[in-house]
Amino acid sequence: MVTFLSGGTGTPKLLSGADAVFDPQDVAVVGNTGDDVELGGHLVCPDVDTVLYLRGDRLDRDTWWGIAEDSATTHEELLDLADAAGIDAGPRYLDDEHQTAGRRIARWRRFSGVGEFMHIGDADRAVHITRTSLLDEGHSLTAATRMLADAFNLTVDLLPMSDDPVAIIVHTESGPMHFQEFWVARSGEPAIESVEFRGAAAATTTDAVREALSEPVIIGPSNPITSLGPMIALEGIREALAETPVVAVSPFVEDTVFSGPADDLMRAEGYEASTAGVAEAYPFADAFVLDEDDGTDLGRPVVRTDTKMDDEADATRVARAVNEALEAIR
Amino acid sequence: MVTFLSGGTGTPKLLSGADAVFDPQDVAVVGNTGDDVELGGHLVCPDVDTVLYLRGDRLDRDTWWGIAEDSATTHEELLDLADAAGIDAGPRYLDDEHQTAGRRIARWRRFSGVGEFMHIGDADRAVHITRTSLLDEGHSLTAATRMLADAFNLTVDLLPMSDDPVAIIVHTESGPMHFQEFWVARSGEPAIESVEFRGAAAATTTDAVREALSEPVIIGPSNPITSLGPMIALEGIREALAETPVVAVSPFVEDTVFSGPADDLMRAEGYEASTAGVAEAYPFADAFVLDEDDGTDLGRPVVRTDTKMDDEADATRVARAVNEALEAIR
Numbered sequence: 001m002v003t004f005l006s007g008g009t010g011t012p013k014l015l016s017g018a019d020a021v022f023d024p025q026d027v028a029v030v031g032n033t034g035d036d037v038e039l040g041g042h043l044v045c046p047d048v049d050t051v052l053y054l055r056g057d058r059l060d061r062d063t064w065w066g067i068a069e070d071s072a073t074t075h076e077e078l079l080d081l082a083d084a085a086g087i088d089a090g091p092r093y094l095d096d097e098h099q100t101a102g103r104r105i106a107r108w109r110r111f112s113g114v115g116e117f118m119h120i121g122d123a124d125r126a127v128h129i130t131r132t133s134l135l136d137e138g139h140s141l142t143a144a145t146r147m148l149a150d151a152f153n154l155t156v157d158l159l160p161m162s163d164d165p166v167a168i169i170v171h172t173e174s175g176p177m178h179f180q181e182f183w184v185a186r187s188g189e190p191a192i193e194s195v196e197f198r199g200a201a202a203a204t205t206t207d208a209v210r211e212a213l214s215e216p217v218i219i220g221p222s223n224p225i226t227s228l229g230p231m232i233a234l235e236g237i238r239e240a241l242a243e244t245p246v247v248a249v250s251p252f253v254e255d256t257v258f259s260g261p262a263d264d265l266m267r268a269e270g271y272e273a274s275t276a277g278v279a280e281a282y283p284f285a286d287a288f289v290l291d292e293d294d295g296t297d298l299g300r301p302v303v304r305t306d307t308k309m310d311d312e313a314d315a316t317r318v319a320r321a322v323n324e325a326l327e328a329i330r
Numbered sequence: 331m332v333t334f335l336s337g338g339t340g341t342p343k344l345l346s347g348a349d350a351v352f353d354p355q356d357v358a359v360v361g362n363t364g365d366d367v368e369l370g371g372h373l374v375c376p377d378v379d380t381v382l383y384l385r386g387d388r389l390d391r392d393t394w395w396g397i398a399e400d401s402a403t404t405h406e407e408l409l410d411l412a413d414a415a416g417i418d419a420g421p422r423y424l425d426d427e428h429q430t431a432g433r434r435i436a437r438w439r440r441f442s443g444v445g446e447f448m449h450i451g452d453a454d455r456a457v458h459i460t461r462t463s464l465l466d467e468g469h470s471l472t473a474a475t476r477m478l479a480d481a482f483n484l485t486v487d488l489l490p491m492s493d494d495p496v497a498i499i500v501h502t503e504s505g506p507m508h509f510q511e512f513w514v515a516r517s518g519e520p521a522i523e524s525v526e527f528r529g530a531a532a533a534t535t536t537d538a539v540r541e542a543l544s545e546p547v548i549i550g551p552s553n554p555i556t557s558l559g560p561m562i563a564l565e566g567i568r569e570a571l572a573e574t575p576v577v578a579v580s581p582f583v584e585d586t587v588f589s590g591p592a593d594d595l596m597r598a599e600g601y602e603a604s605t606a607g608v609a610e611a612y613p614f615a616d617a618f619v620l621d622e623d624d625g626t627d628l629g630r631p632v633v634r635t636d637t638k639m640d641d642e643a644d645a646t647r648v649a650r651a652v653n654e655a656l657e658a659i660r
Contacts, residue, residue, distance in 0.1 A: 127407075133370050
């Protein structure tokens, strides 16, 4: 058994070629839920869904989110309606009362659906409706995710990091905003002052995740702050990671990031935007997989390979390096 | 100024040809909201939306609900997902706590969206999302409806009967069920024992409706029980109708109903399923428009015409008869 910690696109890319190295029946994937939002009343779990769609063979592999060849009729109509009614499009936060009242899944991540600011495909939306309705019916997010995983014929065990709400709030020079506003609506442009995992102190992980973390853990080249940070902030997870073998793949080649906002976020949180910074952010990592061009000396076991992943063959190559690193520390 | 009371398809059909007789700038339409449901978290207002789509020139005129040529990608995916996960499709009521907690729009009309039991088109869904999000943002249903009417370029003033929730509960031999379960999911088949307008005693109408009801009122050939009943049950509406000139178009030709479940519902509520029964249900109606083949003697002024409406020319003919009846009693 091995357990992947997944968020954003880095770890999903690694997962796309992992089956040649790790038997999927023996794989658990813990998904970040810190960047989840409730949009128009429905819980959208971008990081969990990327794994759901990837492993269900329906992922849009151009974007690494959403369902391939999905239409967006409802989304486009939402934009047209807001425009026709003269209503500003999103992001539109609900007011204080609505942020905390009603559905218990809220934790300052609720947005009105008017002028929907995230692109939600029509088939994708069905997943959000099904998930939210399962929660409304009384299921936990873990149970709802397993029911969806069943519907998508997943062979790996996909687990949200928590059944409790955690919201990544990015504090910027333009004020605090949810990560999805920062990243989707504002293209990651506002200068970052700090990152908060709102709700993380009160949230706990689940029994299923605790069990998964008793196995060796693989952290793919995901963003250490917004993809992994919310998980690491949860009571029980950091401690579990300290006790189990952990291999991390750096999302940097020395100080160059592969994609996404990791570098600005790392600096804002006081880390060097580099492989060395990642190692500092992951004190529990026992070994690393670095790019063959990355000469960083970490003082921990390192396996080097070409870590750029453009297709499944690339991912399998990196997965083999991960396995090699894992065998070195077990 | 004239005000139409609308529900189901009868009054909308009349409205489709009314402009030749009544200047739309001088027309208000009060829509029944007693058969509204919250499905997957979104407030669906079938009777208000039929008028919205009709007057916005987007109505599917084959069904008289939904948007013409709308796709249903999300809906079909919802059914596929429920099937793939082995979850029974709807109707799936939420539990007691969820029926009354959280969003204040609830009144025993909340259904999970899993296996969505009503057909919701993709563009149609955008309307429900926009409406529900406007409510979440703090707007009243009246204000949200006006914003949607603006987006759909309506020339008439479309008003929901109330900003408060009212739910038609049909008590049947198979137990109590929301009208939409009775009609959509069970095809109107369970034998009806009685009809309840849950929430009507606590609900009030709006200032906008009260003002509209100070004008002459036209009731189209809608179902007196489930399309008009919830309105008539509201405090203030029955009294207002008693004081203003009211013309009603019978949905029957003597004892033959044009369409829908009106006959069973009339009998269950102790009325004859006929034009005579309609007149008994509408004690405030000052005149009637009956079909030329309907010889019922009502003891109130009557204008007769061919009341079958298959196209706008038919509707204009009936609207002229309504205007004639109205002039006779003003």
